[in-house]
Amino acid sequence: MALLVICSVLSAVMLIDAAVRADVGTALLLAPWMLLVLWFVYVVGVASRVRAQRDGVFVQNLLRTTFAPWARVQRIDMRWQIEIALDDGSRLTCFGGPSRRRPQRLGPGRTKEDANGDADDAVAALRRAKANAESVSPVPPIRRGWDIPAVVALLAIVAWAVIAVLVTRG
Structure with missing residues (x-):
């Protein structure tokens, strides 16, 4: 920004x-x-971002947007960026979320620093939002589109x- x-x-x-x-x-x-x-x-x-909503997760990667209801989200992981596994077999990599950084080298007299705190917090927040979501029947489809x-x-x-x-x- x-x-x-x-x-x-x-x-x-x-x-x-x-x-x-x-x-x-x-x-x-x-x-x-x-x-x-x-x-x-x-x-x-x-523009790229990841936003947890009450009924699902909204991901924008450059010009592509995806909204996945929580019932369609199978797994939320952190590799280099947040990755969301969907029930249709696809994986959604979130460019706008926090990313895993390389561990920092430690000099003499320094203590280990947690270089991935923000990334872990974002994954935990998404997992909490999914756990707190109410189940909806029938499950809405995954919506993909463009940033019009x-x-x-x-x-x-x-x-x-x-x-x-x-x-x-x-």
Whole structure:
């Protein structure tokens, strides 16, 4: 999230500078390229997440979204990232969750540090949410889809970039 804020501020400063030094039209021709970078930072760094809900778990990996009712979740494990085994045989790797880090080396006089505390807490929270979930009959299906707002934003930015290229080449 901090990287997105820093990139947003830098983009705004550069666009304001372009508008002041050249004109607003030039800034509008430069804007889609900066917005494309911001979109990429958002999708890779912010949008991916894992969220436990009362009736299931919601996972977003980049642009793909999956909602699995708790009854469909077979197992929740931690390998390098949180992995959820579903009853249809598929495994859902959660890019947006905490990840297991390499154990840290210990120097003289240092004590062992728990490098995976956050990851273990997230897995335990998901397991508690599953254990506390009420059983629903019939069991709803697993829903997979796309992050529609992010895809629409990408299409708008690409259209704007195409227009900017056509205006500058024309």
